[in-house]
Amino acid sequence: EGCVTMSDLRKKAMTRLVLCAVALVASIIFSVLLLTGNLDGQTGSGDTTPATGDTTSAAAGVDDPTADSFPTEATGDTAVPPAEEQPAAEPEPTPEPTPVPTFDGLSVQPAVIYNEGEQPSYTVTPDNNLNMRAGPGTDYDKVSKVPASTVVTALGANEDGSWVVVNYDGKYGWLKAEFLS
Structure with a gap:
């Protein structure tokens, strides 16, 4: 009874391996959702990055020097703020058309x-x-x-x-x- 069989060791090792694999997959999914702003079903304003598991494309905007970035606690890294903190995107104003000059006194204006x-x-x-x-x-x-x-x-x-x-x-x-x- 005090002897552990080889099949018991295999079962424990397989259980640990499965638990590690589940934890790894859950970590990847959580990271992608966090980076794309889709955590808890919330979407970032105008963010259309698909959650494909490709973390390099999901994090592309983080390294953009023109993007707003917010420091995390002690590491100095930058992170995208949660969706509720991002301001709503305002539409670009439509530029007024440049008026075409007219030349007084002409019967025909230039083409x-x-x-x-x-x-x-x-x-x-x-x-x-x-x-x-x-x-x-x-x-x-x-x-x-x-x-x-x-x-x-x-x-x-x-x-x-x-x-x-x-x-x-x-x-x-x-x-x-x-x-x-």
């Missing part, structure tokens, strides 16, 4: 508008005074004249770039690009 700093400069050819027009064509009314060799800045253009909009002497008008250099 292409150049941004500030990207506006090309041109010089009227030396042998021509150019008529500024209300639209991109010679059939539009004359708005003004630009003297030969005058430097102008293009503010916009028609679709094929054959005419450009300029502001000369306080007036907007179209100039034929072939007479600009």
Whole structure:
């Protein structure tokens, strides 16, 4: 009776092995749930990381230098706060559309508008005074004249770039690009 048989030792060892395996699986599940904020059925705000057991993807946000992190007690490590402490994510405000500038006095507005700093400069050819027009064509009314060799800045253009909009002497008008250099 005082002798322990080999099968009793095997049973005890198997029981301990099963208990260790259950504890290991429970620890992994608990860690994943804690990192994803899904502990006790609570979800983190906007957190959609699946609980797959892959702790590296679940902890990816913890090492993010832009993420908020909170120190744990004595170790100095960082941890994600519980879901109830995380502020609700506010939606990004919708930016107001940038108004498209209009050029007063033109019959036709440009199809292409150049941004500030990207506006090309041109010089009227030396042998021509150019008529500024209300639209991109010679059939539009004359708005003004630009003297030969005058430097102008293009503010916009028609679709094929054959005419450009300029502001000369306080007036907007179209100039034929072939007479600009």
